[in-house]
Amino acid sequence: MVKILKLVFSNFKYSLLAIGIFxxxxxxxxxxxxxxxxxxxxxxxxxxxxxxxxxxxxILSGLSAIxxxxxxxxxxxxxxxxxxxxxxxFGSFIGAAAGACSCGPxxxxxxxxxxxxxxxxxxxxxxxxxxIRIAAIGLLAFTYYTTVKSLKVECKLKSL
Amino acid sequence: xxxxxxxxxxxxxIVVIGLIATYSSSAxxxxxxxxMGRTHGDVSTxxxxxxxxxxxxxxxxxxxxxxxxxACYNWFHTHKPAIYENYISTGKANLVFVDxxxxxxxxxxxxxxxxxxxxxxxxxxxxxxxxxxxxxxIDNGWANSESLKNFAFSLGLDMDLFDSCLDSGKYTxxxxxxxxxxxxxxxxxxxxxxxxGPDDQQEQFQGGQPYSTFKKIMDNMI
Numbered sequence: 001m002v003k004i005l006k007l008v009f010s011n012f013k014y015s016l017l018a019i020g021i022f023x024x025x026x027x028x029x030x031x032x033x034x035x036x037x038x039x040x041x042x043x044x045x046x047x048x049x050x051x052x053x054x055x056x057x058x059i060l061s062g063l064s065a066i067x068x069x070x071x072x073x074x075x076x077x078x079x080x081x082x083x084x085x086x087x088x089x090f091g092s093f094i095g096a097a098a099g100a101c102s103c104g105p106x107x108x109x110x111x112x113x114x115x116x117x118x119x120x121x122x123x124x125x126x127x128x129x130x131x132i133r134i135a136a137i138g139l140l141a142f143t144y145y146t147t148v149k150s151l152k153v154e155c156k157l158k159s160l
Numbered sequence: 161x162x163x164x165x166x167x168x169x170x171x172x173x174i175v176v177i178g179l180i181a182t183y184s185s186s187a188x189x190x191x192x193x194x195x196m197g198r199t200h201g202d203v204s205t206x207x208x209x210x211x212x213x214x215x216x217x218x219x220x221x222x223x224x225x226x227x228x229x230x231a232c233y234n235w236f237h238t239h240k241p242a243i244y245e246n247y248i249s250t251g252k253a254n255l256v257f258v259d260x261x262x263x264x265x266x267x268x269x270x271x272x273x274x275x276x277x278x279x280x281x282x283x284x285x286x287x288x289x290x291x292x293x294x295x296x297x298i299d300n301g302w303a304n305s306e307s308l309k310n311f312a313f314s315l316g317l318d319m320d321l322f323d324s325c326l327d328s329g330k331y332t333x334x335x336x337x338x339x340x341x342x343x344x345x346x347x348x349x350x351x352x353x354x355x356x357g358p359d360d361q362q363e364q365f366q367g368g369q370p371y372s373t374f375k376k377i378m379d380n381m382i
Contacts, residue, residue, distance in 0.1 A: 034231050034367045040377065045370040047234035104231075105348045105366060111262055123264055123298040126230065 004148045005066075014069040022065035025092070029057045032104060056133040063140040064092040070147050074154070091139035094132060201356035203345060205256045207337045209274070210283050213254035218358040219378050221253055224260040224342045227270040227290045228298045229350040235368030236291040242371040253378060257287060259338040260350050264299035269326070271335045273308040276325035280317050289315060357381030 009015045030036040030044075035054060037043045046054050068089070107126070110118040125132065198206045200220040208222070221243070225232040247253035261267035270290055277286030289311045295302040305326065312322040325331070345354065349366040355377050356362050363377050 034234075037365075037367050037369050037373065040363060040365050041373050043370050043373050045238070047238045047368070050234065108262070108348045108350075119262070119264060126263075127297040127300075 026061040208258040213248040219253035266303040
């Protein structure tokens with residue numbers, strides 16, 4: 001497992017991509033979930049009782065930053081199928097969507113545009129924010145596992 | 161002559177006591193909103209909550225919120241106490257809650273229930289009760305009509321008055337008016353705050369932001 005990680009991230013481009021994904025996803029999700037505010041002043045806080053949600057955002061961003069570049073590596077270097085890439089993108093997207101609280105500007109825009117249907121879907125995302133994030137993390141972890149497994153096989157085949 | 165002096169003395173004493181009572185009630189925590197033309201800056205708060213704190217405070221915090229909003233809940237529990245202690249109870253600022261009841265089907269009725277409590281002089285008690293009772297899921301029944309009546313009962317409100325107020329939908333239009341006022345001011349998230357300073361300067365921002373943000377803005381205004 002470590003060998004595969006070294007193989008992918010020894011390439012500077014993929015390390016840089018991973019850092020970029022981690023930082024942008026972490027900051028984006030923390031803003032969406034109102035842990036960070038940028039206007040009128042830069043401010044950050046972790047309200048009591050939201051520590052677990054905060055931890056899930058960090059884990060989700062970290063996993064996305066590992067799994068997405070690994071799948072891009074598979075596609076670019078090994079010219080392989082894009083199936084697993086779909087899983088990692090889907091996992092990241094679902095995890096990010098769960099953070100879009102219905103009380104935030106995105107949720108508000110959806111509710112204003114789609115009325116009661118929008119309100120119901122946003123209420124669902126808000127009510128099940130934690131389970132959805134856990135499911136997204138599970139999906140990313142599974143994608144990570146299968147990607148590492150297939151990279152092991154594919155790299156062996158390439159080296160033969 | 162002495163009798164006259166005593167009578168005048170009694171009248172003067174009554175007037176003085178009356179003035180003191182009036183002054184102390186105006187500085188009390190809850191003031192019933194009877195001013196239908198009430199504005200703060202360019203925000204019409206006429207249909208909003210009664211003013212929390214001194215109505216003559218130089219700064220007014222207008223909060224657009226929803227009783228089912230988790231960010232409002234977090235702000236209420238995490239940051240509002242410090243704002244209350246340092247600005248509202250000291251007479252530097254007051255607060256008005258304006259409904260942006262949009263998050264679920266129970267949001268509007270919860271807002272209406274708070275105004276039914278206002279009829280009995282307990283808006284802010286009821287407001288606090290709702291934020292202390294909020295559950296993590298929107299529309300799971302914690303703010304339905306039955307629960308709202310239970311909250312009123314627990315605060316010792318006259319239940320005949322409260323029930324008839326809530327069941328009649330007396331304050332439906334009031335809540336709708338507040339929603340339109342929120343939209344007029346581009347309040348696109350709950351909570352959204354507009355802080356109105358002494359010279360009607362305004363600062364608007366979204367989210368249940370920390371105490372430090374409020375402190376910076378209000379200290380700049382005073």
